[in-house]
Amino acid sequence: MGVYLNPGNVDFQKSLNSEIYIDKTELIAYTNKKLNTEQGYICVSRPRRFGKSMAANMLTAYYSRGCDSREMFQELKIAKHTGFEKHLNQYNVVHLNMQNFLSKTQTIEQMISLVTKAVGRDLLRAYPDVDYLDKTILTFMLDDIYEDSQVSFIFIIDEWDCIFRSRKNQLEEQTKYLDFLRDLLKDKSYIALAYMTGILPIKKYGEHSAINAFYEYSMTDASPIEEFTGFT
Numbered sequence: 603m604g605v606y607l608n609p610g611n612v613d614f615q616k617s618l619n620s621e622i623y624i625d626k627t628e629l630i631a632y633t634n635k636k637l638n639t640e641q642g643y644i645c646v647s648r649p650r651r652f653g654k655s656m657a658a659n660m661l662t663a664y665y666s667r668g669c670d671s672r673e674m675f676q677e678l679k680i681a682k683h684t685g686f687e688k689h690l691n692q693y694n695v696v697h698l699n700m701q702n703f704l705s706k707t708q709t710i711e712q713m714i715s716l717v718t719k720a721v722g723r724d725l726l727r728a729y730p731d732v733d734y735l736d737k738t739i740l741t742f743m744l745d746d747i748y749e750d751s752q753v754s755f756i757f758i759i760d761e762w763d764c765i766f767r768s769r770k771n772q773l774e775e776q777t778k779y780l781d782f783l784r785d786l787l788k789d790k791s792y793i794a795l796a797y798m799t800g801i802l803p804i805k806k807y808g809e810h811s812a813i814n815a816f817y818e819y820s821m822t823d824a825s826p827i828e829e830f831t832g833f834t
Contacts, residue, residue, distance in 0.1 A: 604724030608668030609697055613659040615674065627680035629657060629830035630664050634685045637794050638754065643787070643816040645762070645798045646831050654799035657831065658697065658760045661797060665756050666695040693756045693794055694728075694747070696721055701761040704768065710775040713765075714782050741785055744792045754794035757787060763800035780813065788815055 603610050617623055636642040648654050663671045664680070671691055675681050698717065707713040718740045725743050732750045736742045744755060765779045787796045796816070804818040819827055 603668035604727060606696055606698060606721050607724035607728055608666045608695055609662060610669040611663035611666070611671045611674055614656075614663035614671075617656050617659065618674065625679050626657060626830045627660065627664075627675065627678040628683070629827060630661065630680045630689075631683045631685070632827055632830070633661060633795060633797065634683075634689050637689065640815075641817065642793070642795045644796070645800065645804045645813070645816040645818045646827075647763075647800050647803055647818055647820050648831060654831075655699075655760055658758050658797070658799055661756075662695050662697045662758055664690060665693040665795075666697075667691055667693060667753070668695070692753075694751075694753050695756045695758060697758045697760075699760040701764040704764050710765065710778045710782075714778070717782075741790070744790070748792035755792045756795045757793065757797070759796070759798045761800065762798040763802045763804075766802055783813065 633644065636644065646654060646657070663669065663674065669691060675686070675690070680686055698721075700713075700717075703713045703716050703720075707716055718738070722737065722740060722743060725747060726737065729747050729750070732743075732746050734743055734746050748754065762783075765776060769775050787793060798816065803820060804813055804816060819831060824831055
């Protein structure tokens with residue numbers, strides 16, 4: 603169990619422990635249908651306080667190989683669905699909050715370098731015996747691990763759009779970040795699912811090939827997952 607690779611289920615357990623918790627676990631039934639398909643690129647855009655991070659923590663707890671979440675989900679709605687057992691804790695999950703990395707760096711290059719260093723460290727700890735082509739290039743490491751283990755990766759990225767909110771006029775920085783996402787996620791054999799959350803509409807940047815594979819579930823067009831991501 604790492605910090606970014608296959609984290610545990612503690613964060614979602616806190617939601618379950620809270621005085622008010624509404625069962626949104628049937629979102630997992632929807633994401634299960636998108637696994638290893640061309641539709642497995644999902645972006646949920648909502649204002650703050652709409653449960654985006656809770657959903658991200660829930661998906662992490664369900665898919666991550668870094669924990670055993672069977673008992674946690676056993677009494678929730680998802681446990682009644684076909685496929686619950688098949689996908690439970692079966693994937694290498696990389697869970698990132700981009701705002702945390704952006705706040706600790708001055709440039710996009712530094713942020714990307716920090717993400718690579720952080721995730722790379724977890725990968726090396728989990729898979730020390732893989733014959734890596736280049737330990738400094740994240741996509742190469744992911745390719746090598748997938749080839750060796752045949753375990754797919756799920757990327758869950760919270761606050762994916764923080765760069766566009768904090769650096770509105772820095773187009774060069776934005777492009778570098780989008781290029782990083784494209785190289786990390788687009789057309790990669792190791793990707794089973796990519797799930798991103800943000801505040802700004804993704805369609806604003808839809809011409810860039812890094813994100814044109816993502817389907818956005820916005821406030822005004824949330825079907826068929828509206829009941830899991832905000833108002834019904």
